[in-house]
Each structure stands twice: as structure tokens, then as C-alpha cells.
Amino acid sequence: MDCFAALAMTNEHGMTARASTRSGVSLFDARPFFEKALHYGVRQGIIDQAKLDAICQDAPKGMVQIARYFGTEFLRPELERARDRMVNLVSLYLEDESGGDLKRAAESLREHSFLSRSKGGSDLLKRLIAMPQSSHFGMHERAGFSDEQIPLLAKWSLRSYADYRAELAQRSQVAQVVDAALWLAQALGLDAGELDEADADAESLVRTALLSLACKRSELPDWVAFEKMLTALRKKGAPMELALPKKLPQALQPAVAAVRESMRADLEKLLDPAQNLRKLLRQTPAFMGRYFWREDTLSEIDQHERATSKAWDKATGGHDDEGSLLTLLLCLAAGGTAKTLLTEKGAAALIRKIRKSGLKPELAQQFIRAQAPFQHQGNYLRLWKSFLEEAQPTLQSDADYALHDALALLRRECNVE
Numbered sequence: 001m002d003c004f005a006a007l008a009m010t011n012e013h014g015m016t017a018r019a020s021t022r023s024g025v026s027l028f029d030a031r032p033f034f035e036k037a038l039h040y041g042v043r044q045g046i047i048d049q050a051k052l053d054a055i056c057q058d059a060p061k062g063m064v065q066i067a068r069y070f071g072t073e074f075l076r077p078e079l080e081r082a083r084d085r086m087v088n089l090v091s092l093y094l095e096d097e098s099g100g101d102l103k104r105a106a107e108s109l110r111e112h113s114f115l116s117r118s119k120g121g122s123d124l125l126k127r128l129i130a131m132p133q134s135s136h137f138g139m140h141e142r143a144g145f146s147d148e149q150i151p152l153l154a155k156w157s158l159r160s161y162a163d164y165r166a167e168l169a170q171r172s173q174v175a176q177v178v179d180a181a182l183w184l185a186q187a188l189g190l191d192a193g194e195l196d197e198a199d200a201d202a203e204s205l206v207r208t209a210l211l212s213l214a215c216k217r218s219e220l221p222d223w224v225a226f227e228k229m230l231t232a233l234r235k236k237g238a239p240m241e242l243a244l245p246k247k248l249p250q251a252l253q254p255a256v257a258a259v260r261e262s263m264r265a266d267l268e269k270l271l272d273p274a275q276n277l278r279k280l281l282r283q284t285p286a287f288m289g290r291y292f293w294r295e296d297t298l299s300e301i302d303q304h305e306r307a308t309s310k311a312w313d314k315a316t317g318g319h320d321d322e323g324s325l326l327t328l329l330l331c332l333a334a335g336g337t338a339k340t341l342l343t344e345k346g347a348a349a350l351i352r353k354i355r356k357s358g359l360k361p362e363l364a365q366q367f368i369r370a371q372a373p374f375q376h377q378g379n380y381l382r383l384w385k386s387f388l389e390e391a392q393p394t395l396q397s398d399a400d401y402a403l404h405d406a407l408a409l410l411r412r413e414c415n416v417e
Contacts, residue, residue, distance in 0.1 A: 033091035033105065033161065034117075037098075041106030051110055058114040062086050066118075070154045085157040089121030090114065095161050096124060125156045128164065131171040132178050135202035137195040176255035177202045183252060184209040187245065189219040190294065204292040206259040207266070210242045211291075226293040227277050234273050266290070312371045316340060322383060327414040329364035329384050330391075341415045344407070351406045354395050361388055387413060 029036065038055075041047035067073040067082035094117060098104035109117065126145035129152055145153075156164070181202035182192060188209055195205070205220070212220060215229050233240060242260050244253055266287075269275050281287050316328060317340050324340040331339050334354050342350065361384070368380045391413065394405050410416050 032087050033095040033100075034087055034109075035091075037094055037102050037105035037109060040102040041109060044103070044106065046103070046106040047110050055109075055114045059083075059086070062115050062118050066157075070150065070157075081158075085154075086118050088158055089119075089125075090117045091121070092124060092161055092164060093117050093120035096164075122153070122157070125153055125164070128168055128171065129153060129156065131168075132174050133171060135174050135177050135181075137178075137181075137192070137200050137202065173255070174202075176252060177206065177259065180248075180252040180255045180259075181205040181209075183249065184245070184256075185220065187247075188212060188217070194294070200292050201289060203259050203262075204290055206256055207263055207290065208292045209245075210256075210260055210263070213245055214240065214242055220292070220294055222294045226291070230270055230277055234271050240267055240271065312373060315367075315371060323413065323415040325380065325383065326387050327416075329367070329387075330410075330414065332367055333359045333361050333364045335360065335363070341417060342410070343417055347407055347410045347414075347416045348403055351395060351403050351410070355398070359388075359392065359396070 038047065042052070063079055063082045063086055064073045066085050067075075067078045070082070070085070071078050073079065073082075094105040094108055097108055097120070126149075129149050130145045181195070181200075184206060185192070185195060208220060208226070211229065211233075215233065217225075217229070221229055242263065244256055244260070248256060269280060269287075270277075281291060315338055316324060319325075319340050327342060328338055328340050331337060331342075331350065334350055335357060336350060336353060339346070364384055365381060368377055368384065372380050391409055394400065394409050397405070400406055407416075
């Protein structure tokens with residue numbers, strides 16, 4: 001056992017660590033799992049001297065290989081650290097493979113080479129490191145372990161089995177959600193590349209997918225469709241039940257069910273007609289990023305243009321002649337009621353209001369930018385600026401007591417009946 005002692009035992013670990021108490025001796029076995037399995041195997045006759053000799057022959061080779069992989073084999077501290085890593089990797093693999101059963105672990109040592117158990121531990125850690133930590137697409141690689149992750153492997157090669165299991169549980173949960181999102185995305189016409197580009201979150205995609213399927217949609221929505229979808233659900237008014245997709249693989253069902261459960265509180269606000277959907281989903285911190293919609297700038301621009309066109313047509317009464325537009329803009333700049341046609345009496349009242357309170361041309365400019373069709377905004381702004389340069393001195397002149405010049409100007413440039 002001299003070779004084994006040199007390999008597996010450090011200054012911090014004896015065969016058994018003992019802590020004395022007033023009531024007696026409390027045993028706490030702090031040895032690496034590999035050491036426990038080896039001693040058990042020897043005592044039970046599972047591991048013979050030939051296997052011990054083979055381990056002693058393999059150990060130095062493994063130490064040099066590990067030291068070279070993580071740094072250099074020419075420095076004693078690196079070789080000592082490589083010894084610790086090798087023992088830890090073998091322990092990790094044996095404990096995971098055997099479920100903590102010393103008999104099964106000893107049999108594994110008997111049936112397989114020592115170096116293969118070390119490689120097995122390394123492979124476990126590489127698979128762990130390659131698993132996603134975040135449910136955001138684009139923040140992790142799906143190509144497996146890479147050389148850039150060797151420094152991270154170096155750290156994990158010295159961590160405990162308990163640390164490994166805790167990290168595996170956390171990453172497995174994330175991986176399940178990611179896999180579920182990928183499955184749902186494919187079922188609803190979206191590929192993984194689009195998810196990476198959109199920096200989408202897996203949970204947000206699952207939430208939107210469940211809503212989409214409940215609305216019998218065959219594709220994931222863009223913002224315009226998503227807004228319409230929720231508006232339609234609000235009109236139904238009935239309580240909403242979200243079902244798991246019928247063909248969803250069984251292994252992914254727990255992850256999707258957990259995300260579905262997280263939507264219960266959301267639905268109260270999403271389906272509340274009093275809530276402004278755009279403000280709720282795009283400006284409320286608790287909801288920002290919580291749901292996914294495909295980016296379709298053209299669709300949003302088209303919707304915006306239709307909305308502004310409708311508002312513009314309502315304000316102008318459908319009139320697009322210069323006289324109607326200038327009448328409307330002048331009324332807005334004077335702080336009056338928006339009109340496209342003035343009576344003689346109304347025109348005179350407007351001039352008196354302007355001379356008393358002044359003009360605010362920026363109000364008309366803001367109205368153009370907010371409501372006018374985008375392709376016409378430049379022309380309308382130039383028309384308004386040209387009108388002001390000519391008309392403002394006359395409209396605000398104190399010398400025109402009888403309003404003759406101002407009224408003549410409005411009759412010529414605006415709509416006055």
C-alpha cells in the first residue's frame with residue numbers, strides 16, 4: 001500500500017479523520033472516495049496485488065499527463081497538484097458511477113484501468129461545463145467542451161463531488177428549459193439561429209409558445225400579432241387554461257409545466273382590459289423580457305403608419321389641401337380647437353387670440369411629427385415654416401387695428417368661408 005499512500009494521502013487527509021468529543025470519539029471519514037473504495041476492495045478481496053501494482057504503474061503516467069494538460073510537468077508543485085486532481089477525478093467518477101456504493105466502486109477499479117477512471121471523471125466535468133448556465137440563447141455554446149474552457153476544468157477538477165452534484169442539478173434544470181424552448185420554437189416555425197440573434201430567453205419563449213398554442217397559432221408572433229392575440233383573449237373574458245403541447249417529449253414536460261405555473265399571476269394582468277399591454281410588457285420591470293415576440297420592424301412600422309394615418313385623417317377630416325392643413329396647424333399653434341375651416345367671425349377671433357396670447361409654432365410641429373404620415377412629414381414641416389415666415393408678422397402686428405391685413409392673409413392662405 002506504500003504506492004497508494006503516496007498517491008492518495010495528503011497532509012490534510014489520513015486514513016480516517018477523528019475528532020474527539022467529551023462523550024467519546026466521533027468518526028468522520030474525510031478520505032477521497034477513491035481511497036475508501038480501494039481499501040474496501042483490498043479488505044474484501046475484490047482487488048488483488050496485481051491490480052494494486054497496475055494502479056501504481058498508471059498513477060505516475062497519469063500525473064504527468066494531467067500536469068502537462070493544465071500547465072507543465074516540469075515543476076514539482078504542478079505535479080503535486082496533478083496528483084490531487086487525478087485522485088479527485090477518479091473519486092468523482094467512481095462515486096457517480098456507483099452511487100456511493102463502495103462494493104460497486106471497488107469492482108469498477110478491478111474491471112477497468114486506473115487511467116480510464118480518471119478520464120471518466122474528466123469527461124463528467126467537461127459535460128458539466130458544456131451545459132448552459134443561463135437560459136438566454138447566445139450566452140452559451142452548444143458545441144460542447146472547448147479548449148477555452150480548460151482553465152474552468154482546472155478549477156472543477158479540485159472541487160468536491162457535492163459541488164459537482166449541486167452544479168449539475170442547477171444546470172440540468174436550465175438545460176431542460178433550453179431544450180424545451182428549442183423544441184417549441186421548431187414546432188412554431190423558429191430556428192435556433194434566430195433565437196441566438198434575438199438574445200431570447202428560453203423561459204420567455206416557452207411562455208409565449210404556451211399562449212400561442214392556446215390561441216391555435218402555428219407560428220410564434222411578432223409584437224403586432226402578440227398584442228392582437230392578447231387583445232382577443234381579453235375579449236373572450238373566460239378563465240384561461242394553458243395545456244402542455246400534446247407531442248411534447250416526456251423528458252421536457254416538467255420544465256414546461258414549471259414555466260406554465262409561473263404564468264398564473266401574469267395572466268391576471270395580461271388579461272385585464274384596464275392594463276395597457278405595450279406599457280405592461282415593454283415598460284414594466286417585472287414583465288420586461290418575460291415574454292418573447294419575433295422582431296419584425298417592417299410589421300411594427302406598418303402598424304404605426306396605419307395608426308398615425310388614421311389619427312391624421314381624423315384630425316384633417318380627410319382634407320389634404322394646403323389651405324385645410326395650414327388652418328389646422330394655425331389653430332393648434334394658437335392653442336385653439338383644431339379646425340380645417342373657419343368662418344369670418346372665427347377667423348377674426350383666432351387673430352385676436354394670437355395677438356393676445358401669441359403663437360406656439362412648436363405645437364404644430366409636434367403634431368406633424370406625431371400624427372402625419374412619415375413620408376409627408378418633411379413637406380408639411382416646410383409648408384408650415386414658409387407660412388410662418390410670411391404670416392406671423394402680419395398676424396401679430398399691432399398696427400392692423402381693424403384686422404384687414406390679417407383677415408386678407410387668412411382668406412388667401414387658409415380656409416375661411
